[in-house]
Amino acid sequence: MERRQVPVLVAGGGPVGLATAVELAHHGIECLVVEPRETVSWLRPRAKTTSARSMEILRRWGLAETLRSRAPLAVAWSDEAVFATSLLGREITRIDRCFGLDLVGSDLAAEPGQQVPQPLVEEVLREAVGDALLTGWQVTGLEEDADGVTVRIAATDGAEREVRAQYVVGCDGSRSVTRDAIGSRYEGRQDARPNFNIVFRAPDLADRVPHGPAVHYWVLNPAQPGIVGRLDLKDTWWCIAQGVRAEDADPVRLVRNLAGADIDVEILATDPWTARMLLADRYASRRVFLAGDAAHQNPPYGGHGFNTGVGDAVNIGWKLAAVLRGWAPEALLATYESERRPIAADTIEAAAANMATLAPELADPALMGTDEEFAKVRPAVAEAIRRTKDSEFHSLDLVLGYTYTGSPIVASGTGERLPHRWLAPGESLYDRLGRAFSLVGDLGSPQAASLVAQARELGVPLEEVDLPGEPLTLVRPDQHVAWRGGDPEGALRLALGHLR
Numbered sequence: 001m002e003r004r005q006v007p008v009l010v011a012g013g014g015p016v017g018l019a020t021a022v023e024l025a026h027h028g029i030e031c032l033v034v035e036p037r038e039t040v041s042w043l044r045p046r047a048k049t050t051s052a053r054s055m056e057i058l059r060r061w062g063l064a065e066t067l068r069s070r071a072p073l074a075v076a077w078s079d080e081a082v083f084a085t086s087l088l089g090r091e092i093t094r095i096d097r098c099f100g101l102d103l104v105g106s107d108l109a110a111e112p113g114q115q116v117p118q119p120l121v122e123e124v125l126r127e128a129v130g131d132a133l134l135t136g137w138q139v140t141g142l143e144e145d146a147d148g149v150t151v152r153i154a155a156t157d158g159a160e161r162e163v164r165a166q167y168v169v170g171c172d173g174s175r176s177v178t179r180d181a182i183g184s185r186y187e188g189r190q191d192a193r194p195n196f197n198i199v200f201r202a203p204d205l206a207d208r209v210p211h212g213p214a215v216h217y218w219v220l221n222p223a224q225p226g227i228v229g230r231l232d233l234k235d236t237w238w239c240i241a242q243g244v245r246a247e248d249a250d251p252v253r254l255v256r257n258l259a260g261a262d263i264d265v266e267i268l269a270t271d272p273w274t275a276r277m278l279l280a281d282r283y284a285s286r287r288v289f290l291a292g293d294a295a296h297q298n299p300p301y302g303g304h305g306f307n308t309g310v311g312d313a314v315n316i317g318w319k320l321a322a323v324l325r326g327w328a329p330e331a332l333l334a335t336y337e338s339e340r341r342p343i344a345a346d347t348i349e350a351a352a353a354n355m356a357t358l359a360p361e362l363a364d365p366a367l368m369g370t371d372e373e374f375a376k377v378r379p380a381v382a383e384a385i386r387r388t389k390d391s392e393f394h395s396l397d398l399v400l401g402y403t404y405t406g407s408p409i410v411a412s413g414t415g416e417r418l419p420h421r422w423l424a425p426g427e428s429l430y431d432r433l434g435r436a437f438s439l440v441g442d443l444g445s446p447q448a449a450s451l452v453a454q455a456r457e458l459g460v461p462l463e464e465v466d467l468p469g470e471p472l473t474l475v476r477p478d479q480h481v482a483w484r485g486g487d488p489e490g491a492l493r494l495a496l497g498h499l500r
């Protein structure tokens, strides 16, 4: 049997596995991504929201512009969600500045969010990963020993191979073989309500929509509540029909009900799903780490799922690189679970809270009545929408505001994302950071000399960003703050997981 050796094997080439590979490559670490799907699943678009934070990370990899230029809905096209009696029906209210899409040129983020179908994100990441992606193969099992991991992989034609890796990142989704292999278990619950996704083509539908551009059209018709949106600016659309069981679904009827008219429709694909709130009880063994849906699953409301996984990918990616390059002891890797698992737990709770009030709960039979009945009930429904849906569409506290405060590898009181700011038109402070660690602030200070000496001693690259008169900040590869002000003695060693 052929046997290949690689520093890191990534099981699964969905968005999170690919992001892990890109992060490793960013630090010059070779990996192999094993993925059964030869091509991305264009007709199963799932995620449509790439968060402002994921876009900042894509900017760090040099991919943000590529993704934006290929996204069918330009960021300037709309940042609104419309709530209506149907796609073609009466408008109840609208929410703007959704999903950080308004953050163009903002002082809050180096990149706004971007509405873009998940397969396109995967396509851009696949191109970036290049030859490290092995498609047509899947991981069937693995054994870990003191020196590495032996991973068994099988091809669709039945061929088998072994790959020897120093580390494995399991990004193989909800039915993760990797999770089982390390004896980790999902804990949590699932929503009782079934959902039915449809991708459809409807020529001329867009011209008939009275609400103008919006990234979501929520349909609050009690007879068929759901959400509709455009996949492109031609004639392809997605929708979620809520409360519909696959066995009862008549896709054409569902689309027409959500549209509110007997429109011409061609069904391209259907995808039944149930929302899950699941968190793996452990994220890692010594050499195998879980990331993305393999480690956590949350309801899609708020658009956090794969975005949380991108955060996982960056966290485990830079840490594996630091260990493999000899800058950090293996103990650093144990902080992956302690830093990322609480964030997934918070995200699951936030997304579950968003799910508590959806179109079926907001729908009111009076909305479907005469103009008079509609006018009478509309203010109360609009008020309920404002009250219950704000956190779903405006969650920058979670998306940009999560911190690693309390982690053993950040100095007390730090761990937050380094605040972005513009240094020049179009140039974010982030663009000046190095791939490894960075020292930002007044480099004339004695603390700066100490940190530069620590980096030299540990052999860790340290990008120096001189901002005279500003407090000195040690920034990790993932743009989170590891130390700020005070006594710098041992700060870089701490950030790399060397014991105090």
Ligand SMILES: Cc1cc2nc3c(=O)[nH]c(=O)nc-3n(C[C@H](O)[C@H](O)[C@H](O)COP(=O)(O)OP(=O)(O)OC[C@H]3O[C@@H](n4cnc5c(N)ncnc54)[C@H](O)[C@@H]3O)c2cc1C
Pocket: 011, 012, 013, 014, 015, 016, 017, 034, 035, 036, 037, 046, 047, 048, 049, 050, 118, 137, 138, 139, 140, 171, 172, 173, 174, 175, 176, 177, 197, 273, 291, 292, 293, 294, 300, 302, 303, 304, 305, 306, 307, 308, 309
């Ligand atoms: C309706 C809906 C809407 C959503 N909207 C959003 C959104 O707006 N924003 C957001 O961030 N998230 C959203 N999500 C969630 C998002 O789709 C997932 O979180 C995301 O796909 C997880 O990425 P992943 O790479 O971890 O897992 P997956 O995408 O599941 O990828 C896992 C990969 O592993 C491969 N694989 C499986 N088994 C093996 C094996 N044995 N060996 C090797 N490879 C294997 C699979 O082929 C697959 O490519 C949504 C989900 C749904 C259902």
